[in-house]
Amino acid sequence: MYDVAIVGAGVTGCFVAKELSKYNLKVIVFERKAAMGLEQTKGCSGVIHAFQLPFNSLKGKLCLEGNAIMDEESEELGFSFKRVGLLLVATNRITKILLPVLKAYFSRYVEVKRIEKKEILEMEPNLRENVKGGLLFPSAGVVNPVEMTYAAYRFAKENGVEFKFNSKVEDISRKPNSFVLKTSDGEFEAKYVLNCAGVYADDVAKMVGYELKITPGKGSHIVFNEKGFSNHLIAAIPLKPDKRTKGGGALVSIDGKVIWGPNLVDVESKEDTSVTREEIEGLKRKFGRLFKKLPKDVIAYYAGVRSIAGNDFVINQPIRNFINVAGIQSPGLTAAPAIARRVVRMLAASGLELKKKENTIKYKFTRIRELSKDEIEKVVEQNPDYGEIICLCNLVSKAEILEVARDFPSFDAVKHITRAGMDCNKCHADIIVLMQRECNKTVKDCTGSELVW
């Protein structure tokens, strides 16, 4: 009998698992795909938002709380996090006039600075001269969302949480004091069930008789490899805010690449991550008008599918000991650590006995690109595979690739977690050949589609 069963190993499921792993509990996570964080999480923008409107909504509150603890989380779990700052710019007279009002309003909740035109252009010389002023939110930041999820997964795993991948929860039946989860790996009994199933949270909720409607909302992005083109998260202040989306931005990735997006397109399928010409042109028009020129070197187009359940997150307990953590769209990445803490409090309130472990194991990642020369010497001495660089663009060693590949024989998992092969295609064959040798089979992504036959 497990204390808690978590359905779904996206950023939400993994952060809840991580938080629960600090207590003396038996926890199990089911993920229908081959690895963690490769669905909705992978497709997001990687932004740690400074705020989410409205401030009094659940997502608004959890966003602020998540943002505030992100340094602590990144330190504890070992993922990279950079507060690059959000620059909201006024591009017309009306929004310029609004700046003092907006500043007064936002400063009640979040750190914000008024920035004059001259200063903005010094900070972002590629912006067009028609920028009239703006607001800087220094607490906004960026992460690599899959790396962040992997770090939470690793922490949870090291501290005793069990993970079942390629394991689909097919049905949940209720017993007087527990639930039985019927999965493709057999039956498991747990006292509490957490529904963190992302775009499929409606299917899981239905298994216990709760109606939840998740609509998929696609968001596409363009990635440019011109590092340093822009250095902040930049967006124009809209004349009329859209209730459903913040509208994306001219963003940056954790390693300084430029990301423009996302848009919001309602789609039929929960797995529609296609990017169309129309969307690309739309993004280029929307963000291109902020800059003097387009960034160079398009290297990727990608899309993610938001799980939308109305306007806010749905974190509730429709039946005793079954908690929905659903409708986690933007700012879900930012909120994830705060959601995890909230869910733990809900579990405690429902009678789960929480006893903190005396010691938790902090997993230490070794990443060559983050090490000093002396440190590199040391790790190579212990494991010569750290001396063999596979991806030159991001300085990723064979040891780092194998560490992930042994857990997940998925090319996308390796690529997103280690960043190997993210900037160009030069090392793709090397990675695949290495994985074929180590894992016998390499899949492209979480869908299990084979990369090499």
Add this chain to the structure above:
Amino acid sequence: MVAVDYVVIGAGYAGLKCAETLMDKGFKILIFDMRESGGEISVFSKLSDFSSKYEKYIEEVEELKKDIPVDIGTVIKSKPVIVNSGNGLKRFEAKRVLLCTGATDVAPAKLNVLGKRVAGIYTLETALRLISENNRIGNEVLIAAKEDKIVELAESQFYRLGYEVELSELYGDISVIGKDRVEGVKIGEETYNCDTLVVYGGRSSFNPLKLRGTPVGNVVTCTYDYSKVEENVKNFLSKI
């Protein structure tokens, strides 16, 4: 710290050729490669159609490999030269650094490959590397490429290995159809049935760490046409 006249980065055709000439002239040199000596010429030597077309270069590289001691290691800095390898970090002092790091194929997105990023989409370079290691990358291959001699060669190579192959020029958007794996590709008004898409739209120089040095060979010419690489190397060496 070991001091040499030249450090050559990359032991493909250009690197080996430079190393040979410099050694003959009595210079003290070191030559490094991330992988193994031979570069992509070694890849071509494992593919029958390519090995006849590139025969001259393969033979030359085979000879050079015998004579030139290449150190396996990744040069992560060029001033001074810092190399990471299984033996840890090593530093060297070099009067001059030659960048013979070659070229890499342009990314699919830059060639307007749109749709879902499913399995079965490769750059030509990745596809060649994989089939040279006896991996099968699919059954029905569509090669969408700009006009280039390498494309016909790739076509006959795939055909010889038992693939069904179709060719298309690169124009406009290349829309990939498929849920998890390529199931078809739409280019312009034409729809192709295939399970694998190989794209080629040119190459660019490969020097992601922006190492400083004198570029020689394919890092300058960015091509599959080795007569051009050869010419560039000759030009450079004639000035030494």
